[in-house]
Amino acid sequence: MRPYTIIFSTMSVDGRIATEEGFSRLSCDEDFKIQHELRAWSDAVLVGANTAIKDNPSLTVRKAVGKNPLRVVVDASLKVPPTLDMFSIPGKGVIITTEDHNGEELAKYKERGIVIIRAGVGPEVDLRTAVRALFEMGVRRLMIEGGGTTSYRFLKEGLVDELWITLSPIVFGSGTSIINGERSLLQDLYLRELKVLCGGWVHLRYKVIKREKEV
Numbered sequence: 001m002r003p004y005t006i007i008f009s010t011m012s013v014d015g016r017i018a019t020e021e022g023f024s025r026l027s028c029d030e031d032f033k034i035q036h037e038l039r040a041w042s043d044a045v046l047v048g049a050n051t052a053i054k055d056n057p058s059l060t061v062r063k064a065v066g067k068n069p070l071r072v073v074v075d076a077s078l079k080v081p082p083t084l085d086m087f088s089i090p091g092k093g094v095i096i097t098t099e100d101h102n103g104e105e106l107a108k109y110k111e112r113g114i115v116i117i118r119a120g121v122g123p124e125v126d127l128r129t130a131v132r133a134l135f136e137m138g139v140r141r142l143m144i145e146g147g148g149t150t151s152y153r154f155l156k157e158g159l160v161d162e163l164w165i166t167l168s169p170i171v172f173g174s175g176t177s178i179i180n181g182e183r184s185l186l187q188d189l190y191l192r193e194l195k196v197l198c199g200g201w202v203h204l205r206y207k208v209i210k211r212e213k214e215v
């Protein structure tokens with residue numbers, strides 16, 4: 001069993017979520033509202049280690065009504081500092097890493113009340129094991145807020161139910177792709193909803209068409 005999972009990302013017209021230099025401010029007010037409503041709906045919000053370090057997001061609900069979700073980071077190499085904003089706000093913080101890390105390496109996180117999930121060995125977290133562990137912790141609704149590598153890996157494992165994308169009226173020309181993988185995915189999608197926001201942004205909601213490889 002696994003949580004119902006929605007990826008939420010805002011991208012440039014050329015499919016980038018950040019420039020080479022790390023600029024990623026793409027949302028308008030109505031987009032922020034949707035993002036925070038989705039956080040409030042979710043039991044947990046998850047980001048990749050690079051997003052956690054580069055953006056230091058709090059992942060809390062501020063532009064909508066509702067309670068803060070559990071805040072989760074996927075970090076195979078255990079590079080995120082325990083002082084990140086997502087861990088300093090009251091409520092649970094979770095790091096998903098591999099079984100290669102233990103003892104002293106984990107102590108600095110546990111001291112701050114951060115929960116550690118160890119899933120798989122080697123350079124990649126076993127995401128199937130990880131989402132089962134989240135489910136066992138009570139997570140039924142999971143929101144993924146990028147970055148591109150994390151979204152790619154969840155999609156590749158068949159662990160995503162919906163993709164919510166907002167298209168921002170800007171061209172980046174280079175930078176991190178919204179789905180950033182090393183091999184082709186060819187994942188089919190079904191468009192369920194389309195809305196124009198703030199007079200120029202386009203919000204799209206896709207259902208991910210299921211494949212055989214499911215949890």
Ligand SMILES: NC(=O)c1ccc[n+]([C@@H]2O[C@H](COP(=O)([O-])OP(=O)(O)OC[C@H]3O[C@@H](n4cnc5c(N)ncnc54)[C@H](OP(=O)(O)O)[C@@H]3O)[C@@H](O)[C@H]2O)c1
Binds near residue numbers: 017180
């Ligand atoms: N516009 C937007 O909506 C938006 C949203 C989010 C992020 N962003 C931008 O996106 C950029 C970051 O994206 P990114 O693609 O570089 O990185 P990312 O997805 O944030 O993080 C990738 C890292 O997460 C860890 N990770 C994720 N899945 C894993 C798995 N299955 N196994 C092992 N480790 C896993 C790995 O860390 P280890 O190195 O520890 O193995 C990997 O290097 C930032 O510049 C950020 O500003 C934009």
